[in-house]
Amino acid sequence: MAVYTDVAAEELAVFLAGYDIGDLLSYKGIAEGVENSNFLLHTSRGHFILTLYERRVAERDLPFFVALMEHLAARGINCPQPVKNKAGKVLGKLARRPTAIVTFLDGMWIRRPSAAHCAALGEALARLHLAGADFAMRRDNSLSVAGWRQLYEGCRERAHNVERNLEKVVAAELDMLERDWPRGLPEGVIHADLFPDNVFFLGDRVSGLIDFYFACTDTLVYDVVICLNAWCFEPDHSYNVTKGRALLASYAKARPLSPDEWARLPLLARGAALRFLLTRLVDWLDVPPGALVRPKDPREYARKLRFHQTVKSARDYGLDEP
Amino acid sequence: MAVYTDVAAEELAVFLAGYDIGDLLSYKGIAEGVENSNFLLHTSRGHFILTLYERRVAERDLPFFVALMEHLAARGINCPQPVKNKAGKVLGKLARRPTAIVTFLDGMWIRRPSAAHCAALGEALARLHLAGADFAMRRDNSLSVAGWRQLYEGCRERAHNVERNLEKVVAAELDMLERDWPRGLPEGVIHADLFPDNVFFLGDRVSGLIDFYFACTDTLVYDVVICLNAWCFEPDHSYNVTKGRALLASYAKARPLSPDEWARLPLLARGAALRFLLTRLVDWLDVPPGALVRPKDPREYARKLRFHQTVKSARDYGLDEP
Numbered sequence: 001m002a003v004y005t006d007v008a009a010e011e012l013a014v015f016l017a018g019y020d021i022g023d024l025l026s027y028k029g030i031a032e033g034v035e036n037s038n039f040l041l042h043t044s045r046g047h048f049i050l051t052l053y054e055r056r057v058a059e060r061d062l063p064f065f066v067a068l069m070e071h072l073a074a075r076g077i078n079c080p081q082p083v084k085n086k087a088g089k090v091l092g093k094l095a096r097r098p099t100a101i102v103t104f105l106d107g108m109w110i111r112r113p114s115a116a117h118c119a120a121l122g123e124a125l126a127r128l129h130l131a132g133a134d135f136a137m138r139r140d141n142s143l144s145v146a147g148w149r150q151l152y153e154g155c156r157e158r159a160h161n162v163e164r165n166l167e168k169v170v171a172a173e174l175d176m177l178e179r180d181w182p183r184g185l186p187e188g189v190i191h192a193d194l195f196p197d198n199v200f201f202l203g204d205r206v207s208g209l210i211d212f213y214f215a216c217t218d219t220l221v222y223d224v225v226i227c228l229n230a231w232c233f234e235p236d237h238s239y240n241v242t243k244g245r246a247l248l249a250s251y252a253k254a255r256p257l258s259p260d261e262w263a264r265l266p267l268l269a270r271g272a273a274l275r276f277l278l279t280r281l282v283d284w285l286d287v288p289p290g291a292l293v294r295p296k297d298p299r300e301y302a303r304k305l306r307f308h309q310t311v312k313s314a315r316d317y318g319l320d321e322p
Numbered sequence: 323m324a325v326y327t328d329v330a331a332e333e334l335a336v337f338l339a340g341y342d343i344g345d346l347l348s349y350k351g352i353a354e355g356v357e358n359s360n361f362l363l364h365t366s367r368g369h370f371i372l373t374l375y376e377r378r379v380a381e382r383d384l385p386f387f388v389a390l391m392e393h394l395a396a397r398g399i400n401c402p403q404p405v406k407n408k409a410g411k412v413l414g415k416l417a418r419r420p421t422a423i424v425t426f427l428d429g430m431w432i433r434r435p436s437a438a439h440c441a442a443l444g445e446a447l448a449r450l451h452l453a454g455a456d457f458a459m460r461r462d463n464s465l466s467v468a469g470w471r472q473l474y475e476g477c478r479e480r481a482h483n484v485e486r487n488l489e490k491v492v493a494a495e496l497d498m499l500e501r502d503w504p505r506g507l508p509e510g511v512i513h514a515d516l517f518p519d520n521v522f523f524l525g526d527r528v529s530g531l532i533d534f535y536f537a538c539t540d541t542l543v544y545d546v547v548i549c550l551n552a553w554c555f556e557p558d559h560s561y562n563v564t565k566g567r568a569l570l571a572s573y574a575k576a577r578p579l580s581p582d583e584w585a586r587l588p589l590l591a592r593g594a595a596l597r598f599l600l601t602r603l604v605d606w607l608d609v610p611p612g613a614l615v616r617p618k619d620p621r622e623y624a625r626k627l628r629f630h631q632t633v634k635s636a637r638d639y640g641l642d643e644p
Contacts, residue, residue, distance in 0.1 A: 009430035009523070025428040025524070028362060029353035040350060040362060042428060047364075106347040106364060108331035201331070202347070 005037045005052050005095050012050075015094045018085045019101065021045045032197065035213060037097075040104070047104035049080060052097040057213050059098050064139045065212050066090045066100060068132070068189060075131035078208040080105060107200025107207035115246040116204050118231050122250030124206040125194060125227060129220050129255055132189030141192065141216040143275055145181045148174055151278040158285050163299055166281075170274065173305065177271050182219070182264045190223035191215055195230045221261045224251055225269040228317065229276065229304050237303040245318025257322050265314040273308055277301035327359045327374050327417050334372075337416045340407045341423065343367045354519065357535060359419075362426070369426035371402060374419040379535050381420050386461045387534050388412045388422060390454070390511060397453040400530040402427060429522025429529035437568040438526050440553050444572030446528040447516060447549060451542050451577055454511030463514065463538040465597055467503045470496055473600040480607050485621055488603075492596065495627065499593050504541070504586045512545035513537055517552045543583045546573055547591040550639065551598065551626050559625040567640025579644050587636040595630055599623035 006029070016024055022045030030038040030049075037052040053062065066082040070090075073081045080102035082090035092099050110117050141147075152170055159167040191198070193214040200208040224247075232243040251257075280298035287295055311317065328351070338346055344367030352360040352371075359374040375384065388404040392412075395403045402424035404412035414421050432439050463469075474492055481489040513520070515536040522530040546569075554565040573579075602620035609617055637643065 006433065008433040010434070012430075024430065026430060026522070031351035031353040042369075108334075108346070108348060111328070111330035112332070200348070 004054050005097060007039065007050075007052070007095055011094065015092060015099070016041075016043070018087070018092065019083065020086060021048060021083060021101070041101070048083065049102050049104055050094075050099065051102065052094060052099050053213075054097065057098075061139060061213075062091055062098055062100070064137050065215060067137055068135060068215055069102070069212055071135045072128065072131050077128055077131050078105065078206075079212065080208075080210055105200055105208035105210065107202050109197045109199060110201055111196070113196055113231050113243070115240075115243045117201065118243040119246040119250040120201070120204060120206045121194070121199055121227060121231060122224075122247040122252075123254050124199070124209065125191070125223060126251045126254030128191060128209065129188055129223070135189050139216045141190075141218040143192070143214070143279065144218055144222070145177055145271060148274060148278055149178070151282055155278070155281045155285050159281060162281060162284060163302060166302060169302070169305075170277070173270065173274055173309075177267070177274065180267060181271065182260075182267065185219045185221060185261055185264060186258070187217060188220050189215060190218045190220060190226075192218065192223060192226060194223065194227050219268070220255075221257065221265060222268050222272060224248070225265060225272040226275075228269060229272050229301070233304060233307075237300060237307075239307050239317075241316075241318045248314075248317060248319040252319065252322065257319075259322055262314050262319065262322050265317060265319075266308055266311045269311070269317075270305060270308045273301050273305035277305060326376050327419060329361065329372075329374070329417055333416065337414060337421070338363075338365070340409070340414065341405065342408060343370060343405060343423070363423070370405060371424050371426055372416075372421065373424065374416060374421050375535075376419065379420075383461060383535075384413055384420055384422070386459050387537060389459055390457060390537055391424070391534055393457045394450065394453050399450055399453050400427065400528075401534065402530075402532055427522055427530035427532065429524050431519045431521060432523055433518070435518055435553050435565070437562075437565045439523065440565040441568040441572040442523070442526060442528045443516070443521055443549060443553060444546075444569040444574075445576050446521070446531065447513070447545060448573045448576035450513060450531065451510055451545070457511050461538045463512075463540040465514070465536070465601065466540055466544070467499055467593060470596060470600055471500070473604055477600070477603045477607050481603060484603060484606060485624060488624060491624070491627075492599070495592065495596055495631075499589070499596065502589060503593065504582075504589065507541045507543060507583055507586060508580070509539060510542050511537060512540045512542060512548075514540065514545060514548060516545065516549050541590070542577075543579065543587060544590050544594060546570070547587060547594040548597075550591060551594050551623070555626060555629075559622060559629075561629055561639075563638075563640045570636075570639060570641040574641065574644065579641075581644055584636050584641065584644050587639065587641075588630055588633045591633070591639075592627060592630045595623050595627035599627060 013024055022043040024043055026042045027039045030040055035056050036054050039050040041048040041050050069079050069082055072079050083101040084090055085092060090100055152174055156167050198211040228244055232240050232247060234240055277298050280296050280301060283295040284298050335346055344365040346365055348364045349361045352362055357378050358376050361372040363370040363372050391401050391404055394401050405423040406412055407414060412422055474496055478489050520533040550566055554562050554569060556562055599620050602618050602623060605617040606620050
């Protein structure tokens with residue numbers, strides 16, 4: 001749930017006077033997303049999402065994100081479209097925060113995805129990667145292997161409060177991943193955070209992708225295993241091979257994997273598990289008193305990591321060698 | 323901010339199949355309200371608010387609230403209209419909670435009301451009271467004088483943690499109010515919680531009133547002083563007589579006060595201050611660990627109470643004797 005910054009009607013009206021989107025009729029804070037403050041706007045011209053970017057999104061990265069959304073939308077990916085103000089810009093300031101207005105997308109995110117949803121996601125992810133292939137801007141992934149040790153150092157001493165020996169498990173995994181992390185696999189724009197709440201469906205059809213604020217330039221199949229972790233485990237943290245196969249096969253049908261990519265999936269999946277384990281650990285240990293956001297449990301990703309450590313090849317995920 | 327109960331798209335779709343409001347296109351939790359879980363629905367027929375009533379709203383009171391909203395809307399008060407399902411009922415069950423769908427109202431609530439807003443509110447409140455005059459149902463106000471001692475007993479021993487001697491201030495006030503609380507003033511339907519976030523404006527015009535879940539049968543001018551407390555004090559808790567005069571004069575123009583009502587305003591204002599002081603005190607001392615709702619500061623109402631204790635007559639609020 002997130003509205004970190006409230007906005008008064010008067011200051012919002014002043015801000016909107018810089019846009020050609022009609023008169024403000026209502027706005028309501030949305031209890032979704034954990035990084036930014038989001039409001040649903042109703043104006044005489046339609047519905048929009050107003051986002052105030054909070055401190056966790058670096059202002060220098062915003063031009064990458066908005067250009068990416070424009071690029072993808074122009075290539076048929078249904079994602080929020082930044083709305084330009086009268087000066088032709090998509091970024092303004094409101095309540096001292098960088099602020100953008102994007103188009104509203106219909107669709108619902110799926111709390112309990114089925115194998116059919118996973119298949120639809122796989123295809124949508126491949127289409128996203130293909131549409132991003134000719135995107136000219138570049139943004140390094142600060143939350144890939146090069147960034148993990150720093151996160152680890154910040155929570156190492158308190159990790160055992162979350163789970164016994166967790167700091168040792170993470171240290172060993174980190175050593176291995178830093179040594180063996182694959183280089184040279186196909187790269188491009190990845191979403192990097194395509195959890196179920198960022199994928200809208202109408203029926204079994206993907207109707208939109210949102211929240212591109214972790215998007216970056218990285219190994220494409222790393223995005224695939226982030227989704228595998230986020231979509232294909234059951235509430236008891238067991239891996240559901242039917243969902244995994246659906247996601248991977250559907251992705252590979254739209255964007256065939258090379259033998260190298262296929263071979264590296266288990267190691268990348270361990271990295272993807274470690275990445276969310278680490279950021280959740282930092283958030284978990286760092287909840288300020290009186291926080292209005294409940295952090296997600298890092299142990300979920302410790303269990304996913306342990307599963308991937310037992311995997312012998314991507315065949316165990318349900319995908320045959322290409 | 324409030325979404326206490328999340329709802330899956332599938333269960334919502336099943337629930338909505340019982341209504342004639344078209345196909346579900348999106349729903350988003352709203353970060354407003356502190357009592358219930360609210361979602362903004364978009365269907366092929368329009369926009370609606372879905373409310374799941376949480377434990378603080380007694381299920382037996384819901385028929386009163388929905389009948390009242392229907393009654394008021396039929397008399398030209400712009401408030402949410404309960405939507406009937408195919409069986410002709412306005413209350414259903416979703417996620418094991420009593421649930422209703424009401425129409426969506428445009429308009430913004432005003433974070434920093436001006437005297438013009440206070441005047442508009444005064445008239446809207448009087449119109450609400452007049453429209454409620456022939457409402458047949460009755461609901462006692464459990465948060466009026468008869469209910470305060472129980473609240474006080476629940477927080478008496480810890481009140482000094484909030485402010486030194488607060489328990490003594492409250493005890494003396496409670497004794498006086500129980501003894502002198504006025505009987506026989508005009509009664510009717512009151513909103514009882516008409517804070518700025520429950521009043522929508524388009525420009526300087528009141529466009530709607532929402533959140534009738536404290537509405538009850540009580541002294542009409544008690545509703546007026548609840549508003550006086552909520553609208554006419556500055557952020558530093560000083561009373562703004564310009565705003566107070568605007569609210570009171572505008573109310574009295576639409577529904578003239580009797581000399582008795584006028585004379586009792588200061589005492590009622592003390593009661594209204596004590597009511598919110600007590601409920602805030604209970605909430606403040608009762609925040610469970612990990613709560614996602616930040617309670618409001620009870621000291622704000624302790625200061626308002628002290629102001630009203632210095633008032634000699636309603637003339638001090640800016641309203642001359644009728």
